Amino acid sequence: MGLFLDVGYVSLNKKGEELCGDKVEIIRNGEEMTIVLADGLGSGVKANILATLTSKILCMLAANKIPLEECVNTIIGTLPVCKVRGVAYSTFTLLHINTAGVGYLVEFDNPLSFLLSEGKYYDFDRKLHIIQDKNIYITNIKLKAEDSVIFMSDGAVHAGIGMYMNFGWERKDIIDSIERAYEPKMSPRCLASIIGDNCRLLYDNQPGDDTTIVAIKVREEVAINIMVGAPIDKEDDERIVKAFLDSSAKKIVCGGTTSQIVARYLNEAVETDYNYISRDIPPIGMIKGIDLTTEGVLTLGKLLEIIKKYLDISNVDVKKFSDKDGASLLANILFEEATHVKFFVGRSINNAHAGLPIDTAMKLKLVEKIAENLKSLGKEVTIEYC
Amino acid sequence: MSILKFNVDNCKNCYKCLRECPVKAISMLNDRAEIVEDLCILCGKCTNVCPQNAKVVIDSTPSIKRLLQENSNVYASIAPSFISNFNIKSIVPLRKALKELGFKDAFETAEGAKYVNKRYQEILNKKDYPNFITSACPSIVSLITKYYPKALKYLAQVDSPMVAHGKMIKEKDQNAKVVFIGPCISKKKEANEAMVIDDVLTFIELEEWLKEVGINLEILDLETTETEINENKARYYPIERGIIKSIGEYREGYDYISVSGVEKCKEVLSNIDNLSDMFIEMSACDYSCINGPAAIRKKGGCIKAVEVVRKYTKGIGNRPVDISLYKADINANYQCENVGLEMPDEATIKTILLTFGKNKKTDELNCGACGYPTCRDKAIAVFNKMAQKEMCLPFMKEKAESLSNQVISNSPNGIITFDKNMIVQECNLSAQKMLGIEVEKVIKKSIRDIPEMNFLDISEITSNKVHLQKYHLEKTNKDVEVSFVYIEKQHISFCIIRDLTIDEENVRKLMELKQSTIDLTNKVIEKQMRSVQEIASLLGETTAETKIAIYNLRKILLKDE
Numbered sequence: 001m002g003l004f005l006d007v008g009y010v011s012l013n014k015k016g017e018e019l020c021g022d023k024v025e026i027i028r029n030g031e032e033m034t035i036v037l038a039d040g041l042g043s044g045v046k047a048n049i050l051a052t053l054t055s056k057i058l059c060m061l062a063a064n065k066i067p068l069e070e071c072v073n074t075i076i077g078t079l080p081v082c083k084v085r086g087v088a089y090s091t092f093t094l095l096h097i098n099t100a101g102v103g104y105l106v107e108f109d110n111p112l113s114f115l116l117s118e119g120k121y122y123d124f125d126r127k128l129h130i131i132q133d134k135n136i137y138i139t140n141i142k143l144k145a146e147d148s149v150i151f152m153s154d155g156a157v158h159a160g161i162g163m164y165m166n167f168g169w170e171r172k173d174i175i176d177s178i179e180r181a182y183e184p185k186m187s188p189r190c191l192a193s194i195i196g197d198n199c200r201l202l203y204d205n206q207p208g209d210d211t212t213i214v215a216i217k218v219r220e221e222v223a224i225n226i227m228v229g230a231p232i233d234k235e236d237d238e239r240i241v242k243a244f245l246d247s248s249a250k251k252i253v254c255g256g257t258t259s260q261i262v263a264r265y266l267n268e269a270v271e272t273d274y275n276y277i278s279r280d281i282p283p284i285g286m287i288k289g290i291d292l293t294t295e296g297v298l299t300l301g302k303l304l305e306i307i308k309k310y311l312d313i314s315n316v317d318v319k320k321f322s323d324k325d326g327a328s329l330l331a332n333i334l335f336e337e338a339t340h341v342k343f344f345v346g347r348s349i350n351n352a353h354a355g356l357p358i359d360t361a362m363k364l365k366l367v368e369k370i371a372e373n374l375k376s377l378g379k380e381v382t383i384e385y386c
Numbered sequence: 387m388s389i390l391k392f393n394v395d396n397c398k399n400c401y402k403c404l405r406e407c408p409v410k411a412i413s414m415l416n417d418r419a420e421i422v423e424d425l426c427i428l429c430g431k432c433t434n435v436c437p438q439n440a441k442v443v444i445d446s447t448p449s450i451k452r453l454l455q456e457n458s459n460v461y462a463s464i465a466p467s468f469i470s471n472f473n474i475k476s477i478v479p480l481r482k483a484l485k486e487l488g489f490k491d492a493f494e495t496a497e498g499a500k501y502v503n504k505r506y507q508e509i510l511n512k513k514d515y516p517n518f519i520t521s522a523c524p525s526i527v528s529l530i531t532k533y534y535p536k537a538l539k540y541l542a543q544v545d546s547p548m549v550a551h552g553k554m555i556k557e558k559d560q561n562a563k564v565v566f567i568g569p570c571i572s573k574k575k576e577a578n579e580a581m582v583i584d585d586v587l588t589f590i591e592l593e594e595w596l597k598e599v600g601i602n603l604e605i606l607d608l609e610t611t612e613t614e615i616n617e618n619k620a621r622y623y624p625i626e627r628g629i630i631k632s633i634g635e636y637r638e639g640y641d642y643i644s645v646s647g648v649e650k651c652k653e654v655l656s657n658i659d660n661l662s663d664m665f666i667e668m669s670a671c672d673y674s675c676i677n678g679p680a681a682i683r684k685k686g687g688c689i690k691a692v693e694v695v696r697k698y699t700k701g702i703g704n705r706p707v708d709i710s711l712y713k714a715d716i717n718a719n720y721q722c723e724n725v726g727l728e729m730p731d732e733a734t735i736k737t738i739l740l741t742f743g744k745n746k747k748t749d750e751l752n753c754g755a756c757g758y759p760t761c762r763d764k765a766i767a768v769f770n771k772m773a774q775k776e777m778c779l780p781f782m783k784e785k786a787e788s789l790s791n792q793v794i795s796n797s798p799n800g801i802i803t804f805d806k807n808m809i810v811q812e813c814n815l816s817a818q819k820m821l822g823i824e825v826e827k828v829i830k831k832s833i834r835d836i837p838e839m840n841f842l843d844i845s846e847i848t849s850n851k852v853h854l855q856k857y858h859l860e861k862t863n864k865d866v867e868v869s870f871v872y873i874e875k876q877h878i879s880f881c882i883i884r885d886l887t888i889d890e891e892n893v894r895k896l897m898e899l900k901q902s903t904i905d906l907t908n909k910v911i912e913k914q915m916r917s918v919q920e921i922a923s924l925l926g927e928t929t930a931e932t933k934i935a936i937y938n939l940r941k942i943l944l945k946d947e
Binding site for chain 2: 018019045048049052053054055056057059060061064066070074078
């Protein structure tokens with residue numbers, strides 16, 4: 001089993017700006033991943049254009065194995081010169097890595113990155129290269145499971161300047177806070193959110209500069225199988241359930257009818273768990289041998305709702321899902337824990353839905369949307385319809 | 387020289403003098419009441435009824451003082467009602483007081499009255515008069531000569547007791563000056579005309595004068611041991627039926643009647659042609675001379691005064707006064723005086739009536755509020771420039787009411803009036819509509835009992851200031867602006883309610899429009915920004931792709947070599 005490259009990032013706009021002057025570009029090619037964080041000079045639209053061009057060009061070129069010097073040339077040649085300042089300029093941090101954990105790190109004028117092993121910071125030697133009169137650090141790295149790389153833009157380290165702290169927080173403070181925030185099973189997005197939130201607090205909710213935190217984590221694969229809805233053909237029930245269960249992946253079952261089918265196959269009963277009562281979401285169930293059993297459509301609908309904030313990169317409030325209702329538990333497993341998700345989607349018409357404004361088409365749409373969101377976060381998603 | 391003076395500043399246009407004047411001898415022009423001397427009979431009613439004391443009798447005291455200074459034989463002729471005007475037992479203390487003031491002597495006018503009675507008897511014996519009207523009262527003489535010429539032939543052509551007495555005194559002493567002292571102001575005019583009397587002092591003026599000099603008649607009276615020895619029935623003159631009582635022998639063939647008060651006399655005089663064989667004692671004042679306009683009002687009023695006069699006349703003196711030696715001629719020559727108002731023609735009267743709202747006969751209310759008994763009389767007075775149309779109370783009231791009523795009824799603003807306890811007095815149609823109330827349900831109710839009016843915050847109201855406030859009315863869903871006015875002097879308050887709903891709605895609509903425009907603008911900006919981002923992204927992509935392609939191409943080309 002290979003390693004999974006998980007990425008999460010948050011970005012806070014400078015107060016009053018519509019567009020962020022920082023841009024993150026991620027390209028995944030099979031077993032490789034390239035990430036660039038670029039910080040455009042100034043703020044607003046101009047900075048955004050500089051950052052977008054830089055991150056896009058650099059990321060694509062690096063992903064296609066173009067030598068770094070060539071990349072830098074291209075960027076310098078392309079970036080539009082600012083009329084006011086007379087320079088065309090954007091910083092960048094680039095990480096190129098494969099599923100074996102082998103890769104390299106390029107740092108130019110951004111705050112220096114942080115490398116963590118199992119949540120502990122460790123220093124490393126950086127090699128200085130001068131390309132086109134620019135000081136660029138290039139470092140070869142080798143990562144293993146539970147190693148993390150964190151990079152951030154200028155705005156992050158300057159948080160609190162002149163306000164809560166005279167000179168912003170220092171590097172050792174940042175390391176301290178990352179180590180304290182880190183938890184073993186934590187997703188990189190969660191980690192990035194925590195650091196981002198700290199910055200926001202230091203800025204007293206009014207960021208003085210665009211602030212972006214990118215976290216990359218090398219993880220062991222975590223596979224989830226999720227079954228939603230009964231197979232259209234009753235004959236297929238057994239076959240599908242067997243396929244669903246035959247895996248070391250964690251198992252989730254959504255929907256009353258689906259639960260019955262699975263439970264019947266396992267010769268188990270479906271029990272309802274009344275330990276946690278939520279106002280909007282039906283209670284979860286319990287089937288021995290299944291990791292999570294929830295209700296169907298309503299829970300999935302709610303899941304999409306609570307995911308919205310999670311997917312918003314400017315939102316640093318949502319770190320993880322700590323509620324115990326069906327939708328939150330589902331969100332936690334799918335978005336925080338999972339790296340690979342396989343959907344088993346039954347398309348049969350549920351008679352219990354007759355007369356209600358719910359129908360199979362709606363359920364399918366929900367599942368598709370969830371799958372889409374998971375993909376956008378870099379997870380491997382497959383859907384099998386039955 | 388006018389006998390009755392008029393104080394312009396005090397006159398408040400209440401028309402009371404005109405209403406009380408028996409002959410309507412007062413003109414009201416430019417809101418000033420003025421006595422028309424030609425028409426006036428000097429009955430003195432206006433003087434006494436004027437609540438503002440705008441009419442005063444001319445004070446003769448200074449001229450009499452001057453007379454006393456310049457002359458040594460000034461005699462006082464004292465009207466028989468003196469006994470009820472002062473708290474004295476007889477003329478004796480009064481004589482003393484007058485002598486102190488400078489008079490040579492003082493005698494009772496009743497002596498003249500006895501002389502007049504003698505003349506009356508002579509005339510009655512001749513049986514010349516089908517009716518006989520006494521002429522002791524100069525106001526009555528004026529009344530007849532000015533207004534009832536038809537009765538002139540019945541008027542006794544005999545001097546009044548005052549004039550007779552004056553002639554008697556001057557018969558005795560050629561150089562004598564005579565001053566009459568009585569309760570009458572009409573006598574002042576009679577004296578001017580008769581000339582035998584040099585001046586007239588009223589009892590009121592005398593009282594003032596004695597006070598000024600410090601003479602106390604009552605104390606003098608107590609100190610007096612002397613008493614009056616003369617007896618004289620003519621002392622009955624100043625009371626009703628007094629003349630008749632004093633005559634003694636009642637001539638057969640006559641009915642003896644006493645009429646007091648101008649209105650009563652007018653009634654008799656207008657019917658005089660239908661009367662015969664009547665001896666009519668007439669006086670202008672109710673209760674006769676004891677109630678004269680210049681009499682000193684005492685406790686017990688007129689009835690007490692009558693009693694005093696009777697007691698005095700009955701009880702004093704044991705020797706009848708002797709008038710046999712007098713020869714003075716007291717025949718009078720009362721002539722008709724042509725006064726009276728010019729009579730306009732019927733058409734003119736009608737036109738004038740129209741000007742103060744009398745369009746048809748039924749409009750002529752003849753209410754007397756203006757002072758004139760009938761609307762026609764008023765019209766004639768207007769013609770003679772003695773009255774104004776604005777004096778017609780019903781007319782003015784209607785005019786004021788109708789105009790203001792129209793304004794209030796038709797005002798597009800709601801108008802509600804309250805009394806001092808915040809009880810609704812009026813509520814116009816607009817107010818009813820705006821508040822959603824029916825007038826019957828709110829009239830005479832307290833503002834606190836009307837839920838639709840509860841929004842009015844009256845705790846902040848201060849007097850005479852206009853209190854402006856905006857409210858939203860739940861019941862009719864209107865926005866209104868309320869001006870609340872409290873008038874302290876009249877203890878009323880009212881509010882004017884202006885409907886702002888349309889204005890407010892327009893303002894709201896404008897705000898909405900502005901907001902949606904702003905939203906639209908924001909959306910455009912957002913879209914633009916996103917486009918910029920996408921473009922930059924695309925640019926980056928194409929740049930990279932181009933670069934990759936060229937690099938790879940270069941690699942291949944170089945490899946070949």
